[in-house]
Amino acid sequence: MDWGTIINNTLAGLLTPTTIAFALAALGLAMHFGFAGLLNFGIAGFMAIGAYGYAISVLTFGFPWWLGMIVGILGSIGFAILLGVPTLRLRGDYLAIVTIAAAEIARLLFLTTAFTDVTGSADGLFGYNKAGGFTDANPFPPGSYGFGPWTYNSETLWVITFGLGVLAICVWLLWALMRSPWGRVIKGIREDEDAIRALGKNVFAYKLQALIIGGVFGGMGGIIYAAFANVSPGVYVTSITFFIWTSLLLGGAATIFGPVIGAVIFWTLQAFLSNILPELSSSGILPVDGTQAATLRFVLVGIGLMLLVIYRPQGIFGDKREMTFVK
Amino acid sequence: MSNNETPQKTTGLHIGKAEPGCKKNDPMLVIDHVKKTFGGLTAVDVEHLEIPKGAITALIGPNGAGKTTLFNLLTGFDSPDTGTWSFLGKSLSGIPSFKVAQMGQVRTFQLTKALSLLTVLDNMKLGAKDQAGESIWKALIPGFWKKQDKDIEVKALELLKRFKLEEKQADFAASLSGGQRKLLEMARALMTDPVLVMLDEPMAGVNPALTQSLLEHVLNLKKDGMTVLFVEHDMHMVRHIADWVVVMAEGKVVAEGPPDVVMKEQAVIDAYLGAHQDTDLGVVTGRIDTINEEKNK
Ligand SMILES: Nc1ncnc2c1ncn2[C@@H]1O[C@H](COP(=O)(O)OP(=O)(O)OP(=O)(O)O)[C@@H](O)[C@H]1O
Ligand SMILES: [Mg+2]
Numbered sequence: 064m065d066w067g068t069i070i071n072n073t074l075a076g077l078l079t080p081t082t083i084a085f086a087l088a089a090l091g092l093a094m095h096f097g098f099a100g101l102l103n104f105g106i107a108g109f110m111a112i113g114a115y116g117y118a119i120s121v122l123t124f125g126f127p128w129w130l131g132m133i134v135g136i137l138g139s140i141g142f143a144i145l146l147g148v149p150t151l152r153l154r155g156d157y158l159a160i161v162t163i164a165a166a167e168i169a170r171l172l173f174l175t176t177a178f179t180d181v182t183g184s185a186d187g188l189f190g191y192n193k194a195g196g197f198t199d200a201n202p203f204p205p206g207s208y209g210f211g212p213w214t215y216n217s218e219t220l221w222v223i224t225f226g227l228g229v230l231a232i233c234v235w236l237l238w239a240l241m242r243s244p245w246g247r248v249i250k251g252i253r254e255d256e257d258a259i260r261a262l263g264k265n266v267f268a269y270k271l272q273a274l275i276i277g278g279v280f281g282g283m284g285g286i287i288y289a290a291f292a293n294v295s296p297g298v299y300v301t302s303i304t305f306f307i308w309t310s311l312l313l314g315g316a317a318t319i320f321g322p323v324i325g326a327v328i329f330w331t332l333q334a335f336l337s338n339i340l341p342e343l344s345s346s347g348i349l350p351v352d353g354t355q356a357a358t359l360r361f362v363l364v365g366i367g368l369m370l371l372v373i374y375r376p377q378g379i380f381g382d383k384r385e386m387t388f389v390k
Numbered sequence: 391m392s393n394n395e396t397p398q399k400t401t402g403l404h405i406g407k408a409e410p411g412c413k414k415n416d417p418m419l420v421i422d423h424v425k426k427t428f429g430g431l432t433a434v435d436v437e438h439l440e441i442p443k444g445a446i447t448a449l450i451g452p453n454g455a456g457k458t459t460l461f462n463l464l465t466g467f468d469s470p471d472t473g474t475w476s477f478l479g480k481s482l483s484g485i486p487s488f489k490v491a492q493m494g495q496v497r498t499f500q501l502t503k504a505l506s507l508l509t510v511l512d513n514m515k516l517g518a519k520d521q522a523g524e525s526i527w528k529a530l531i532p533g534f535w536k537k538q539d540k541d542i543e544v545k546a547l548e549l550l551k552r553f554k555l556e557e558k559q560a561d562f563a564a565s566l567s568g569g570q571r572k573l574l575e576m577a578r579a580l581m582t583d584p585v586l587v588m589l590d591e592p593m594a595g596v597n598p599a600l601t602q603s604l605l606e607h608v609l610n611l612k613k614d615g616m617t618v619l620f621v622e623h624d625m626h627m628v629r630h631i632a633d634w635v636v637v638m639a640e641g642k643v644v645a646e647g648p649p650d651v652v653m654k655e656q657a658v659i660d661a662y663l664g665a666h667q668d669t670d671l672g673v674v675t676g677r678i679d680t681i682n683e684e685k686n687k
Contacts, residue, residue: 239530244515244523244539251505251516257467258503258575262517262582263491264524272526 069338074212076334080219080291082327083226084110084284089310089322090233091280097316098241099273100253102159105146106281106307108166111299112138113282114289115173118188121195123181128195132286139282142169143275151270166304174296187295197290219291226287230323233280238319240276249273250317302361309368315378325378336360397609400633401648403442408647411438418443418586418617419464424473426459426641433459434470435641441586446608446618448628448649451638457621458500460638461590465497466490477586492519494585498592500621504571506564510555513563513574514546515539517581546581553577553607569596576607587611589620593627605631629653 076082088106095103116135120126126134146165150158173182182188192198201221208220215223240246248269251259256266288298306329314325337360343349344356351359371378405413417440426434434456441447449457462468464475466487474483477495491497505513521542522528523535550556553573558566563574572592579587592608593601601624609631611618622628628635628649635652637645644657652658 236530240526243529243532244521244535245526245529247508247512247516248524250508250512254505254507255503257487257499258505259516260467260487261465261491261497261499261503262578263488263496263519264516265486265488 065342069335069342071212072338073331073335076331077327078213078223079330080222080226080287082330083223083230084288084291085307085310085330086323086326087226087230087233087284087287088281088307089314089326090230090237091277091284092307092311093316093318093322094237094273094277094280097311097318097322098246098253099249099270099277100155101151101270101274101277102155103162103274103277104159104301104304104308105162105164105166107299107301107304108162108169109139109142109278109281110285110288110303111166111169111173111296112142113285114294114299115182115188115285116282117195117286117289118191118294119181121191122188126195128192128197128200131191131195135286136279136282139278139285140275142282143278144271147271147274151267151274163301163304166299167301170296170299173299182296183294185296187293187297189293191294192290222287222291225290229283229287233283234319234323236276237280241319245269305368306364309364309371312368312371312376312378315381317382318378318380321378321380324380328379333360333364336363397631399648400442400445400612403445403634404647408651410643410646412440412646414440414442416443417441419475419477419619421464421475422473424460424463424470424475426456426463426468426470432641434463436460436473436643439636439643439646441617441619441636442634443617444612444615445633446612446620446631447634447636448632449619449621449636449638450623450625450628451644455638456641457638458590459641461497461588461621464490465495465588491582494583495588496579496582496584496586497588498572498575498579498590500590500594502568502571502575504563504566504574507562509560510550510563510566510574511543511546511559513578514550514581515542517578518542518545519582542581549577549580554603569600572596573600573604573607576604580611584616586617586619589618591621591623593622593624601627625653 088110091109092103092106095101113135116138117128117131120134121128121131142165146158146162150161172178174185176184178184198218201217203217203220205217207214207216209215241249248259248264251264252266252269260266285299292298307326310326310329311322312325313328314321314323316322337357340349340356340359341353344351344353349356349359403414405415419439419441421436421439423438424434424436425432449460451457459468463470464482466482466485466489469484474481476482477490477493480493482490505516508516521535522538528534547556547559550559553576555570555573555577558570563571566574572595576589576592589608592604596604605627608618608620632649635647635649636643637652637658645652645655647655
């Protein structure tokens with residue numbers, strides 16, 4: 064086995080545009096679930112709307128990259144309102160059902176051939192980073208940067224820098240909000256919304272605000288992902304939602320840095336497994352073929368998620384008392 | 391407890407004969423034709439009811455009489471099939487619960503709602519009204535709310551002291567006992583500076599030692615100028631602190647009047663006691679007296 068490559072690829076997973084994108088999405092879920100108690104199973108939908116909003120407005124409407132990204136954000140705000148207004152008055156479980164369905168509907172709308180001109184259908188969209196000027200906005204001259212596993216070309220470095228900037232802003236925003244009286248109301252709603260109503264707070268408005276903020280974080284995650292890879296409907300599937308949930312629960316749902324670090328650990332672990340499992344199978348240690356070995360990591364993710372929820376619901380950084388599933 | 395000083399009762403609340411639906415000199419809540427059905431069951435059917443201002447009114451009645459349902463209707467947590475009601479002259483029909491609370495009509499719940507995974511102090515601070523930092527924009531800049539938050543904290547600590555919970559301020563509310571949660575819920579409600587406090591069974595599950603201090607808290611509310619409406623099964627408490635008693639049975643108001651008078655009324659005895667017709671009402675449900683009674687036998 065080539066341990067050198069395995070370790071190198073694993074360490075590289077620590078800091079990639081993908082890791083940053085999913086950290087943003089997990090941060091959005093922390094707002095939704097960890098702090099406001101909103102069960103959103105459609106975070107992939109928010110990412111898709113952000114990514115497509117950006118790509119379509121550049122490719123179809125000729126917007127510059129920054130305006131395209133703003134459109135992506137507005138799209139995720141719209142999606143949050145669309146989901147929230149009819150469901151937030153209902154019991155929490157309805158939001159879970161509606162979000163999972165809505166995310167699938169969004170994905171299928173992007174996939175259908177009816178709008179191929181705009182969405183690219185199954186091929187997705189590409190070339191928008193160049194067309195919109197995001198690539199040209201790169202302040203780093205061409206070349207190779209970094210060292211060891213973290214060696215990037217100037218384009219990747221630009222996406223990573225931009226992504227880290229966005230992530231830093233979002234982390235600050237969540238932190239600033241959650242230490243404020245606004246955050247106190249949000250946590251109170253998670254505990255018992257009727258009690259909060261009885262104290263004269265407009266619970267519906269607060270829940271909608273939380274849904275929008277988390278949704279924007281998710282949308283930004285989609286945008287950062289799109290700034291690096293192509294926009295493809297195959298990415299925003301329900302299993303992505305569950306990966307993000309796993310990252311969130313790994314780090315700690317009701318924490319600020321938990322989701323970020325959870326995402327880093329999750330994607331590093333993914334990089335490790337996707338490298339080591341095929342190696343194990345080709346060297347005959349695992350009695351499965353290469354393709355099966357690659358799928359095996361998703362099985363392991365599922366098992367990991369279950370163990371996490373059962374034995375450490377508060378995640379790595381959470382306070383055991385603050386986030387448990389058994390109340 | 392029975393040898394405690396009887397608190398000063400407020401009298402002269404009603405106009406004319408004390409009968410169901412009688413007029414009050416200074417009503418705070420006026421309820422008209424409020425009806426609520428669940429399927430075929432009529433949970434509440436109140437023709438006319440006025441709750442006097444500045445007094446402690448007890449709402450009593452057997453299990454399932456519709457007391458909690460009436461509370462839910464009056465506070466906007468549920469909507470009636472028909473009927474209107476007003477609070478300090480303002481109609482409340484169709485007003486959502488949070489607005490009702492903002493107007494100064496605050497309630498507690500029969501099943502206590504402590505915000506378990508918030509600290510006791512945060513529970514209290516949530517009660518305060520008009521907090522600048524609760525707006526999402528101002529929340530981002532502590533300059534807008536830091537000072538107000540400090541003031542709120544001072545007020546919260548004062549109340550916690552009064553309710554003997556100040557040592558628990560940093561603990562999660564989940565760690566409180568059932569009785570302490572009742573106290574916390576009441577204290578939190580007071581953080582809103584209410585004019586009308588509606589307590590749904592404040593004594594349920596509270597041990598006798600704590601009952602005494604709770605009674606005093608309720609009496610203090612009146613002293614501080616608030617109006618109290620409470621649901622209670624403990625007749626000892628009702629008799630001890632209520633200025634006025636409203637009796638409900640099967641959704642209707644069957645009697646009202648000052649406590650010692652109303653508890654002797656035939657309608658009340660029929661509705662409430664059934665088989666225990668010849669025993670004194672306080673003995674049947676007032677815990678302490680019952681124990682003494684049994685000892686004496
Ligand atoms: N959500 C509901 N759905 C159906 N029936 C209900 C509902 N809420 C209350 N009821 C019924 O309405 C009636 C009145 O209930 P309510 O809770 O108001 O009684 P209560 O006077 O508060 O009784 P208790 O003293 O036991 O608390 C009961 O018969 C109850 O079964
Ligand atoms: Mg009740």
